[in-house]
Amino acid sequence: PVQLGQATGSRTLRFQLKADFDKTDTASAIEDLFQIYLVSPSDPNQTLLDGGSPGTPLFSLAGSKAEFVPGQVRYSGDTVEIDLSSLKNSSSGNLLFRLIDSDTDTGSTVEVRNLTNTIDEEGTTSPVFQPAQNKTASGGSLNTSNLTAAPDLKVNFSQVLFDPATGNYKASVQVQNTGSPVSRNVAVVFPNLPAGVTLQNPDGTDSNGKPYINLRGAIPTGGLDAGAISDPVELVISNPNFQKFSLTATAIAGTANQAPNLAAIAPIDVKIGETFKLPLTATDPDGDPISFAIKSSTPLPTSKISGNGTLEISPTPQEIGTYNFTVVASDGVLETTKPVTVNVTASTVGNTRISGVIQNTNNEPLAGVLVGLGDVRAFTAADGSFEILRLEFPGLAELGLPELVPPDTLKIYGDSITGPSSYPFIAEKLPLLLGHEVYSNVNNVISRPIYLPPLDTANGKTINPAADTTVTTTAIPKASVFVKAGSLKDAEGNPYTENLSITEVPHRINPRRPTTQPAYRLSSHHSAGRYGVYHSGPPFLAQPRGIRTK
Secondary structure (H helix, E strand, O other): OEEOOOOEEEEEEEEEEEEEEOOOOOOOOOOOOOEEEEEEOOOOOOOOEEEOOOOOOOOEEEEEEEEOOEOOOEEEEEEEEEEEEOOOOEEEEEEEEOOOOEOOOOOOOEEEEEEEEEEEEEOOOOOOOOOOOOOOOOOOOOOOOHEEEOOOEEEEEEEEEEOOOOEEEEEOOOOOOOOOOOOOEEEEEEEOOOOOEEOOOOOOEOOOOEEEEOOOOOOOOOOOOOOOOOEEEEEEEEEOOOOOOOOOEEEEEEOOOOEEOOOOOOOEEEEOOOOOOEOOOEOOOOOOOOEEEEEEEOOOOOEEOOOOOOEEEEOOOOOEEEEEEEEEEEEOEEEEEEEEEEEEOOOOOOOOEEEEEEOOOOOOEOOOOOEEEEHHHHHHHHOEEEEEEEOOOOOOOHHOOOOOOOOOEEEEEEHHHHOOOOOOEEEEHHHHHOOOOOOOOEEOOOOOOOEEEOOOOOEEEEEEOOEEEEEEOOOOOOOEEOOOOOOOOOOOOOOOOOOOOOOEEEEOOOOOOOOOEEEEOOOOOOHHHHOOOEEEEEEOOOOOOOOOOO
């Protein structure tokens, strides 16, 4: 028993430790282990202080390797000090010493002497530096036929726990690279487990039928460099009959990390007002994730690489010319480069035009859709495409006339489409659709389709201005819109009395812009759709968990 608690100051437990570990068994991956626990007097499974997580020893020693939480424990090589100050509200605890025989030799001895438990009324609790818990799950089944013995990968075990009730060993395994760099394809094999002793939940067995743990997920992208150490992976060895055996573990690994394979990129031709999109594709021999980048020592046309690895080039009128740069594919350590040439040319001569494609949310073209830009109208073709003029009158001020601001809102009259499905009217700002201001005297191409979602009018409800109304839809369980009586108005300010429904818009084809959330729109075949619906206070929208509102 150990007395705990102090009114003021600090309390320190101190003792001398002499450990003489028998190292006759040189094959075992885990040496004999001396551990110290401080547990509750009423429950020996409840640790009062631990090594970073409940149930773990606050001090472990195997050979010359000691594990403890700095600040909570201090170890000089022959003296152990444990700061008990944080347990000032406890009265007592039990100090448990455990010597674990982890191999086949039998001569290990440990001596603890000169134990003191003192209070320093002027002392303070030591700052504690908790170790980072970076344990990683094992990587699953691995093709071990391509792996060979890797003697330069040193297998280390730490945070060993022995359950005297079940005979289970729990430990964290890591590999340290003492040789040349290797790829992420690394496994630790347990070749000599005796009958009755098993590795719980192995990732597979090698060609000799021996169980292994796959450390791929514990090794950073690009492989394990010389001198580097992997993250720990937890494992459990079951020994229900408490057999005495020597645990051996060996590492197997693939070849050194290899750079990604990136195909050559043909010259790119793009006109002002257009966006050229090129999905970049590369493969990695080691299965590492690949990132892309652009390198250039000179200015480039307006470009970006999107999150899905697509190179997008959208030149401005000032960027006509030929450009050369390099595309880089990297696994985080090694990279492959390919040269790229881009020829930016002027747009076809003509007036200012806006062109694009209109589709429904099934990526099907919508033909015959009326499109408006100011006073100009156009209809979509069979493939959903359209081109519409934007009227511009530059130079009026020089003639003493008032300037006319060109229209910047594209109107899509989806509510005029005839057929089994109803579609909304939408109005979109051109800079939002284009990603830039309109360029004069060129064809401004909207690079992604404009999507119109079929409206769920079947589940709509007619709004009664004199009563509270809740709109629901079976298409979106638990979603509802609550409209307080008299709060919804049409564009003229009159009470809204028509249909109101909820429609979910898939986030990947949001008609306004790419987003990560579904959208909900108010729908009406009359004034609500084309001219707007207004409310004096926001309607209350209840929605399923995980659904966000646009």
